[in-house]
Amino acid sequence: MAVxxxxxxxxxxxxxxxxxxxxxxxNDLLEATDGKMKEELSLVTPLELWQSAAKLxxxxxxxxxxxxxxLQGKILxxxxxxxxxxxxxxxxxxxxxxxxxxxxxxxxxxxxxxxxAAVESASQSQNKVALEEVQSVQSKVQELRAHLNxxxxxxxxxxxxxxxxxxxxxxxxxxxxxxYQQAQLKFQFAVHQLExxxxxxxxxESTWAVDLSAGAIPEGFTIPETCPTCSQPVTAITSGGxxxxxxxxxxxxxxxxxxxxxxxxxxxxxxxxIQCEKEVDHLDRVCQSSDQAVASIQEQLKMSTAESNxxxxxxxTELCQYEELATEISERYSINYEVQQQAELERSIIxxxxxxxxxxxxxxxxxHQELVAERDAIEAALRDLNTNVCQCRAAFKQMSSLSxxxxxxxxxxxxxxxxxxxxxxxxQGYLDDFSDGTQRLxxxxxxxxxxSRRSLVREPDGSFRDRPLAxxxxxxxxxxxxxxxxxxxxxxxxxxxxRPSMMVLDEPLTFLDRTGRSDVGKxxxxxxxxxxxxxxxxxxxxxxxxxxxxxxxxxxxIVILQDLAAEELEEAFDHIDEVVKDEGSSSVLVxxxxx
Numbered sequence: 001m002a003v004x005x006x007x008x009x010x011x012x013x014x015x016x017x018x019x020x021x022x023x024x025x026x027n028d029l030l031e032a033t034d035g036k037m038k039e040e041l042s043l044v045t046p047l048e049l050w051q052s053a054a055k056l057x058x059x060x061x062x063x064x065x066x067x068x069x070x071l072q073g074k075i076l077x078x079x080x081x082x083x084x085x086x087x088x089x090x091x092x093x094x095x096x097x098x099x100x101x102x103x104x105x106x107x108x109x110x111x112x113x114x115x116x117a118a119v120e121s122a123s124q125s126q127n128k129v130a131l132e133e134v135q136s137v138q139s140k141v142q143e144l145r146a147h148l149n150x151x152x153x154x155x156x157x158x159x160x161x162x163x164x165x166x167x168x169x170x171x172x173x174x175x176x177x178x179x180y181q182q183a184q185l186k187f188q189f190a191v192h193q194l195e196x197x198x199x200x201x202x203x204x205e206s207t208w209a210v211d212l213s214a215g216a217i218p219e220g221f222t223i224p225e226t227c228p229t230c231s232q233p234v235t236a237i238t239s240g241g242x243x244x245x246x247x248x249x250x251x252x253x254x255x256x257x258x259x260x261x262x263x264x265x266x267x268x269x270x271x272x273x274i275q276c277e278k279e280v281d282h283l284d285r286v287c288q289s290s291d292q293a294v295a296s297i298q299e300q301l302k303m304s305t306a307e308s309n310x311x312x313x314x315x316x317t318e319l320c321q322y323e324e325l326a327t328e329i330s331e332r333y334s335i336n337y338e339v340q341q342q343a344e345l346e347r348s349i350i351x352x353x354x355x356x357x358x359x360x361x362x363x364x365x366x367x368h369q370e371l372v373a374e375r376d377a378i379e380a381a382l383r384d385l386n387t388n389v390c391q392c393r394a395a396f397k398q399m400s401s402l403s404x405x406x407x408x409x410x411x412x413x414x415x416x417x418x419x420x421x422x423x424x425x426x427x428q429g430y431l432d433d434f435s436d437g438t439q440r441l442x443x444x445x446x447x448x449x450x451x452s453r454r455s456l457v458r459e460p461d462g463s464f465r466d467r468p469l470a471x472x473x474x475x476x477x478x479x480x481x482x483x484x485x486x487x488x489x490x491x492x493x494x495x496x497x498x499r500p501s502m503m504v505l506d507e508p509l510t511f512l513d514r515t516g517r518s519d520v521g522k523x524x525x526x527x528x529x530x531x532x533x534x535x536x537x538x539x540x541x542x543x544x545x546x547x548x549x550x551x552x553x554x555x556x557x558i559v560i561l562q563d564l565a566a567e568e569l570e571e572a573f574d575h576i577d578e579v580v581k582d583e584g585s586s587s588v589l590v591x592x593x594x595x
Contacts, residue, residue, distance in 0.1 A: 427487030521572025
């Protein structure tokens with residue numbers, strides 16, 4: 001199959017349905033789902049062109065519908081805008097008339113007020129004096145604020161410096177306290193060590209019967225006559241049974257060594273205790289000095305803060321007094337200034353109201369003209385949008401009709417239904433040969449575009465009755481599936497996709513009895529004889545039935561069987577080659593008989 005595909009460009013699906021029929025592939029078409037069956041028929045019934053045309057038509061229809069929807073939305077928005085704009089035009093016309101009327105009234109009013117208006121102005125000299133007083137007091141306020149800021153700055157710097165010194169002193173005091181605590185611990189350890197050595201000295205004095213209060217071994221010291229370890233008499237040279245040596249020289253050396261080590265330890269422990277005691281006294285004085293320094297700095301911080309606060313409070317009091325004075329003078333100046341400004345404002349209002357009314361009238365007139373122009377433009381746009389909507393509706397209707405014509409229920413259904421009917425006719429011809437006319441297989445495209453498969457079996461009275469495919473016997477199923485497989489191969493050839501001259505069938509007679517196998521063999525022989533006669537006569541145009549040579553050009557059929565009685569096939573096949581396996585090796589017995 002790979003070689004044929006490479007040389008001729010024929011895909012494996014076509015070859016599997018025309019030339020090479022595996023024992024499992026024979027049942028594929030009969031067991032196939034509706035989708036799989038349509039996929040197989042697409043090999044001989046190309047629907048791509050109609051599907052593409054239907055898809056393109058649906059796409060164009062959707063585009064037209066979408067454009068219409070968008071245009072309808074625009075029309076709705078434009079209509080709402082038009083309604084609002086008409087209302088605004090009407091309101092603008094009313095407003096314009098009101099502005100014109102107000103302008104005439106304001107002109108008459110301004111003429112009257114300009115003749116009778118009495119403008120009061122404040123005394124310029126009073127304002128000048130008040131202004132100088134305000135400036136003088138504000139200058140004093142600025143000086144006091146600068147002085148207050150300087151005091152706050154000095155206090156902050158002084159507090160930060162003293163606080164820094166205080167932190168340093170507290171840190172030194174903390175370290176001195178920690179060192180004092182460590183020294184106390186060392187002193188206590190030295191005292192305990194000295195007490196332990198004193199106790200050990202007492203034990204040695206008791207053990208060796210010697211007085212060590214002088215801090216040295218007394219002259220003429222000798223060991224007791226009895227061993228302090230085992231309580232045995234000490235002789236010149238004696239060895240106890242338990243391993244102890246009771247000789248005078250050895251015990252004398254041992255006692256002197258223990259006493260000497262103890263005295264050295266006592267002397268060192270005493271020195272350590274004295275040294276630790278001195279260190280504790282020194283660190284105690286250091287701690288007291290550090291605490292005094294901390295208290296002194298804290299007192300200094302307290303006094304400095306109090307002095308700074310007093311100076312700042314006095315400066316703030318003076319500043320408040322001047323600020324109140326500045327406020328009082330400013331209020332007087334403001335009153336006089338407001339009176340003057342009010343007079344000037346009234347004069348300005350008198351001379352500007354007329355211009356304002358005229359400007360309002362001009363703006364209202366221009367706004368009304370702009371609204372009228374905008375209304376006319378929206379009306380023109382609505383006319384264009386309605387025209388485009390009509391065009392989109394016509395395009396949608398046309399494309400929808402085309403999509404239905406090219407769709408599944410249109411041309412595609414007709415083409416697919418024709419292929420299904422051809423497949424049914426061809427298949428039934430094979431099934432008549434395989435079952436001797438006792439079985440039928442009906443294929444049709446139902447209203448839901450599903451390919452239904454109905455099996456009918458002849459009853460003893462000659463009528464046909466529906467039999468579900470699942471209830472067919474193994475032989476009936478095999479006849480039906482084999483007929484459908486060969487019918488599909490002839491349909492492929494009829495549609496011009498591939499007309500092979502050879503067919504290979506792998507185990508096509510499975511589940512068939514002796515009669516069934518014989519019928520299949522005769523049907524296959526019938527195919528070959530019909531094609532050979534057509535080739536010999538040179539007539540390929542006649543159509544003698546669904547299995548005629550017009551559909552198929554098979555001249556060679558190879559059937560692969562296993563463990564099948566040869567006498568059932570001798571009449572159907574020209575040659576029967578046999579593969580023999582013996583002791584792990586296989587050989588082929590070629591049938592050279594001429595039939």
